[in-house]
Every structure is written in structure tokens, then in C-alpha cells.
Amino acid sequence: MxxxxxxxxxxxxxxxxxxxxxxxxxxxxxxxxxxxxxxxxxxxxxxxxxxRKKPKPVKGVTCMKCGKPLMKTEEDEEYCLDCRKHVHYFDRGFSLFKYRSISGSIYRFKYAGRAEYADYYAAETVRRLGKRLNNLGIQALIPVPMYEQKRNERGYNQAEIYARKLSEIIGIPTYTDVIKRVKSTVPMKGLDARTRRNNLKKAFNIVRNDVKFRCILIIDDIYTTGSTVDEIAHEFRMTGVDRIYVLTLAIGQTT
Structure with missing residues (x-):
């Protein structure tokens, strides 16, 4: 069968x-x-x-918290400047590509209906990060949820599509009914770190208490300041999740 x-x-x-x-x-x-x-x-x-060689993978010396590539002046540091300034609720972040090398692709993936790109993203994730992810003991993939009205307008949640494609390969289930975005927020682009965090306060709620995880992987498309994944990680910490990791398609360099 x-x-x-x-x-x-x-x-x-x-x-x-x-x-x-x-x-x-x-x-x-x-x-x-x-x-x-x-x-x-x-x-x-x-x-x-x-x-194939145009998207630039994240490699070299990276921040031990968020996974951003470190500048040469920071290579002796354990964390990037952002992570030395702000406390994060997640344990470790991983990203696939440097943002500038893949930004156009992600834009079309999000806004132009190019859902098929997720096949490539998932395959590259497994090829470059598969062994590291498999060794973490992850029980659930949690795509960052979209506000329902916004999702209906766009027609899909790009983080969910990416997560589901990854699930098909690595066999870890994707859960989309555990946490919801209950607050519509203004677009994050152009906002500084403090404004981003204020913008996201009380934006997410755990809506299922019958599912308990020890270790989860939050999935999003882009990591900038970590404000979004931090809010989600905080909600899961409150339910007793012990280990929380983050995976994004792209990340910028530390500034």
C-alpha cells in the first residue's frame, strides 16, 4: 500500500x-x-x-544564539551585538541563507504565489542543516502563524508551506493549531528593535493545552531582530517547553 x-x-x-x-x-x-x-x-x-551558487549559505563564525554571521571584529565573541544587548527566549537559531543573496526569491515566495520554491528550500535545509537538526531531539515544527485575515488575503502562510515541506523529508510533524496570532500588527519592515517588540506584545496565544512538547523548532522566513520568534518562544516557555530552537530561510549579518 x-x-x-x-x-x-x-x-x-x-x-x-x-x-x-x-x-x-x-x-x-x-x-x-x-x-x-x-x-x-x-x-x-x-x-x-x-x-545554484547564487544563494549564499550561512557559514563561518556565527552567533551562538541567533546564528547571524559575525563580522571579523566580533569573531572572538560568543554572541553578536544584538544578542549581547537583548535576552532571547529561544535556545539557538539556525538560518539557511544570507538575506541579501536570496531576498528576491523570498519576496516572490511570500507575495507572488511561488509556493513551489518551498521544495528547494526544504531540500537545501536538509542538505546543509539536516544532521544538526536531527540531533536536537525536535518533536514538533511550529511555523510562525499569520493573523487570520492577512492569511486569507494572501491565500497561504509561507512559513507553514516551508515547514510542511520540511516535515515530508525529515518526518517531524508540523503543528499549526497549537499557537495562533490573535492580534493584527503593523508591518515590521523599517521598525527598530524596541518598536518591533512593542508591536508584537500579546500578539500570540497558545490555544491547545492538550499537546505537550519538550523540544520544538519555530520556523519563519526571515530573522531580523528575533522579536517575532521571541514572542512565540515566550508563550511556549510558559507552557513548560524545555528546549526551543529557531529555523529561518534567511538572516542578515550582525550590525
Missing amino acids: LIENKELKETQSIVFDLLFPRRCPVCDGIVPPFVYSDGKILRGGLIHDGC
Whole structure:
């Protein structure tokens, strides 16, 4: 039965890709659903070969709290300047890409309906961070929730789509009904750290008390100051969650 279901999903995936070819998450050009190589017809990839090296992964010396790449002048420090100034409720953050190298892709993922980019993001997450995440004992993936009206207007929550694609690969379930965004907030772009935190006060509520976790992974698209994930982490701390990690697609460099 499992084999039949897998074959059915693969067939459905092929038909969908033929009818609606996926777009490259870097240049947004059409990615061929099939390629011809060594006399064989193979499934196409998730990204153009020429675009693979354009997104810059987070590497080198990073902050031991939020995961931001540290500047050379900070490399002897354990934490970045932001994390030395502010107390965070999460234990450790991980990010996949440097923000500037992937910002256009994430914008289209959020606002232009490019949900298929999540396949590439999830695959790259497993390739680059899979071993580290698997060793953390994570029981649940918690995508940052959107305010219901905003979600309805956009049609989807990009963090949820990313989390679900990641779940399919690593086998850790995604929960979207444990915490909700109960307050509509103004856009965070352009706000300083203090204003961001004030903007998010009482924005999230735990709505299920029958599910208990020891270790969770909060998932979002971009890490800037950590205000959003901190508010969510605080709510989960109040319920007794012992270890809280954060994963985002992109992160800026410490300033």
C-alpha cells in the first residue's frame, strides 16, 4: 500500500509539473520538468544549474544564539551585538541563507504565489542543516502563524508551506493549531528593535493545552531582530517547553 501511494504521488507530481512547470527559486525562469542525460530521460531539478551558487549559505563564525554571521571584529565573541544587548527566549537559531543573496526569491515566495520554491528550500535545509537538526531531539515544527485575515488575503502562510515541506523529508510533524496570532500588527519592515517588540506584545496565544512538547523548532522566513520568534518562544516557555530552537530561510549579518 505504501509503495502504491508513493507511486501515485510521484505520478501526480509528474502530471502537475507538466501542466504547471515549476519556477527556478533564484531567477524565476521555468525549470524543465524533464532533462535528457546519457541517453536517459530524467526528472528535472528544483533550480537551474547556473543559479545554484547564487544563494549564499550561512557559514563561518556565527552567533551562538541567533546564528547571524559575525563580522571579523566580533569573531572572538560568543554572541553578536544584538544578542549581547537583548535576552532571547529561544535556545539557538539556525538560518539557511544570507538575506541579501536570496531576498528576491523570498519576496516572490511570500507575495507572488511561488509556493513551489518551498521544495528547494526544504531540500537545501536538509542538505546543509539536516544532521544538526536531527540531533536536537525536535518533536514538533511550529511555523510562525499569520493573523487570520492577512492569511486569507494572501491565500497561504509561507512559513507553514516551508515547514510542511520540511516535515515530508525529515518526518517531524508540523503543528499549526497549537499557537495562533490573535492580534493584527503593523508591518515590521523599517521598525527598530524596541518598536518591533512593542508591536508584537500579546500578539500570540497558545490555544491547545492538550499537546505537550519538550523540544520544538519555530520556523519563519526571515530573522531580523528575533522579536517575532521571541514572542512565540515566550508563550511556549510558559507552557513548560524545555528546549526551543529557531529555523529561518534567511538572516542578515550582525550590525
